[in-house]
Amino acid sequence: MKPIIFTIFLFSTLFLNVKAQDSVEISQLKPVQKLTKAKLKKLKKLSGDSYDPFDIQTIDLSVQIETKILSNGKKVSVIKAEFKSNSLFFKGIDKEESVASVNTFGKITSNDKNIEGIFEDAVNFVLTKEQIGKLETLFYQKTFELPEGKYKLQFFVKDTQTGIGGLRSVNFEIK
Numbered sequence: 228m229k230p231i232i233f234t235i236f237l238f239s240t241l242f243l244n245v246k247a248q249d250s251v252e253i254s255q256l257k258p259v260q261k262l263t264k265a266k267l268k269k270l271k272k273l274s275g276d277s278y279d280p281f282d283i284q285t286i287d288l289s290v291q292i293e294t295k296i297l298s299n300g301k302k303v304s305v306i307k308a309e310f311k312s313n314s315l316f317f318k319g320i321d322k323e324e325s326v327a328s329v330n331t332f333g334k335i336t337s338n339d340k341n342i343e344g345i346f347e348d349a350v351n352f353v354l355t356k357e358q359i360g361k362l363e364t365l366f367y368q369k370t371f372e373l374p375e376g377k378y379k380l381q382f383f384v385k386d387t388q389t390g391i392g393g394l395r396s397v398n399f400e401i402k
Contacts, residue, residue: 286329286393287311290382294401301372304401306333308367308382315352316388317359325359327352328387331367338377346371349387375401 291307308331317325328351335344352365377400385392 285314286384286386286391287314288382288384288393288395290380290395290397292380292397292399302401303370303372304399306367306369306371306380306382308384308395310352310365310367310384310393312352312354312359312362312365314391314393315365316386316391317352317354318388320359323356325354325356327354327365330385330387331369332383332385333369334381335371335373336379336381338379343373343378344371373401 287310289309293305293307295303295305297303310329312327315327315329317327319325328349331346331348331350333344333346334342337343346369348367348369350367354362377398380397380399382395382397383392384394
């Protein structure tokens with residue numbers, strides 16, 4: 228199994244299938260164990276530098292879906308993902324061209340939870356020295372055909388250099 232698919236499978240298993248829970252009074256919650264200096268030191272050593280459990284980095288990402296009609300009359304849906312360039316790692320900044328590499332993964336399900344489609348792409352964003360400071364938003368598009376109905380897109384992206392990811396879910400309808 229490819230590492231990215233396994234990572235996405237794990238990520239979706241842990242985070243995408245969360246069920247709503249009954250509310251709980253604060254008095255019923257158990258106190259969190261205090262992080263001892265020894266445990267914090269061990270976590271810092273494992274992470275290679277400072278460790279802050281609340282410092283969660285994600286790729287700044289937005290996803291939209293638009294329906295377009297082609298010249299032949301077919302309806303297609305276009306996934307438009309926008310990445311903030313400062314949330315990606317660009318390799319070779321001191322050279323003429325810098326490259327940021329991401330893996331994208333998407334799953335489209337219908338209202339009755341049937342998987343209608345899955346896609347995976349490796350994407351490279353290549354920018355010149357001049358573009359690095361000026362371009363704030365980078366774009367990715369994917370086009371597909373679906374019959375009329377209500378759907379949900381789960382879109383996951385991972386920076387291949389840093390391992391930082393981003394996840395968005397979008398409900399949409401094709402009429």
